[in-house]
Amino acid sequence: MLYSLAHLETDKLKAIQKLEKEIGSPVVALEGVDAETAALPDEKLKKLQELESRLGVVLVAVKPH
Incomplete structure (x- = not known):
């Protein structure tokens, strides 16, 4: 389970x-x-981590549905 900002x-x-x-x-x-x-x-x-570092965000690769 992942979490994102809630829609309220x-x-x-x-x-x-x-x-x-x-x-x-x-x-x-x-x-x-x-x-x-x-x-x-x-x-x-490594590519994902490099982009995280460059953008200053957390990226999560997920399985496609």
């Missing part, structure tokens, strides 16, 4: 914003994504 309805967003004010800290809402990571050969994994 207005009422859920307002509840989170209220909590942020109460606790004095930002809150990030995540939701599960049904995906399985792909096993990459070393040369492909």
Whole structure:
């Protein structure tokens, strides 16, 4: 299972914003994504890691459905 930023309805967003004010800290809402990571050969994994480093993000290769 992987996680991405949650898509929130207005009422859920307002509840989170209220909590942020109460606790004095930002809150990030995540939701599960049904995906399985792909096993990459070393040369492909190296390419993925190089692009991660260049872009400053985390990349995850997943198995196609």
